[in-house]
Amino acid sequence: MNLKNILKALSIPFTILALSLGYQLLWNYLRWPKGDDLIALIIDFFNHYGLWVVFISSILESALLVGNFFPGGAVIFLSVIAAGHNFPRILLTVSIVCVGFFIGYAIDYTLGKYGWHKLLLKFGLNEQIEKAKAKLIKHSFNAIFLSYWEVNLASITATSAGILKMDIKKFFRESTIALILWNIFWTILVVSLGKKALDLITNLIFVIPIIVVWILVILIRMHMQHKKLKNLTKTANKS
Numbered sequence: 272m273n274l275k276n277i278l279k280a281l282s283i284p285f286t287i288l289a290l291s292l293g294y295q296l297l298w299n300y301l302r303w304p305k306g307d308d309l310i311a312l313i314i315d316f317f318n319h320y321g322l323w324v325v326f327i328s329s330i331l332e333s334a335l336l337v338g339n340f341f342p343g344g345a346v347i348f349l350s351v352i353a354a355g356h357n358f359p360r361i362l363l364t365v366s367i368v369c370v371g372f373f374i375g376y377a378i379d380y381t382l383g384k385y386g387w388h389k390l391l392l393k394f395g396l397n398e399q400i401e402k403a404k405a406k407l408i409k410h411s412f413n414a415i416f417l418s419y420w421e422v423n424l425a426s427i428t429a430t431s432a433g434i435l436k437m438d439i440k441k442f443f444r445e446s447t448i449a450l451i452l453w454n455i456f457w458t459i460l461v462v463s464l465g466k467k468a469l470d471l472i473t474n475l476i477f478v479i480p481i482i483v484v485w486i487l488v489i490l491i492r493m494h495m496q497h498k499k500l501k502n503l504t505k506t507a508n509k510s
Contacts, residue, residue, distance in 0.1 A: 279398055280493055284485045287421070291482075314353045322367050325350045329371025332422050333429075334378055351461045365458050369450050372422070376429040376446055383433025403431035411437065412445045419449035420456075 317324065350368075354360040381387070406414035407428065415432075418424040432442050 277490070277493065280489050281486055282398060284482050284489070287423070288479070288482045317350060317353055322350070322364060325364060326367050326371045329368045330375045330378075333372045333375025333426055348457075348461055351458055352465065356462075361458065361462065365454050369454050372425075372450055372454075373443075373446065376425060376450075377443075379426045379429035380433040380437075380439070380442060383430040384436055385433075399427050400431050400434070403428045404435055407431055407435055407437065411441065412448075415442075415445045416449045416452070419446070419453050425449075 350364050351361060354364050403414065403418070406418075411432070415425075415428055418428040429442075429446065
């Protein structure tokens with residue numbers, strides 16, 4: 272393993288960490304409300320504008336590149352928190368989020384299929400897209416499911432599926448399954464944590480441990496692969 276390969280492998284968690292830090296710095300700089308004040312503001316906002324905000328935010332968040340700069344994930348988290356323990360409201364909110372994400376990923380797929388993604392590669396996403404393509408070729412569902420937990424990663428996978436001209440019915444089917452399962456997971460987590468869920472998107476104390484674990488998993492995986500390759504090389508040399 273060399274430093275260059277390690278940095279490439281860690282590019283995604285480092286990017287997410289940088290974005291999380293940027294969001295928090297912006298949040299503090301603009302002196303946006305937190306805690307109960309933020310919840311009250313969001314509830315009033317949704318009561319005034321309705322769930323259209325959630326729908327539009329979901330589409331923007333799942334659009335390749337746009338999602339890196341648009342805090343749609345925060346809006347979705349807050350919308351579920353704002354729904355409180357109103358089960359019909361939660362179900363409606365999550366359904367709207369799923370539809371919004373589905374449309375966003377369909378747009379990403381189209382960008383990849385018709386070559387428009389080349390305009391976005393200038394923003395440094397080439398490495399991530401190539402890795403996503405390699406994973407899709409091996410096991411498409413695993414690649415989709417294991418990346419759809421995070422919206423920006425999912426948009427890269429969806430774009431890569433388009434580049435590979437993956438069967439659209441298969442892409443939509445596997446994306447729908449992954450979307451529903453991950454949104455159910457995040458909804459249960461947010462509902463369980465309640466207002467504390469805000470810490471997951473506004474407090475680096477909670478973000479950093481997750482990133483650290485993610486980095487450790489990547490490093491351990493790379494070490495095991497390197498060790499396996501080294502052993503295979505030794506075996507081949509002995510033969």
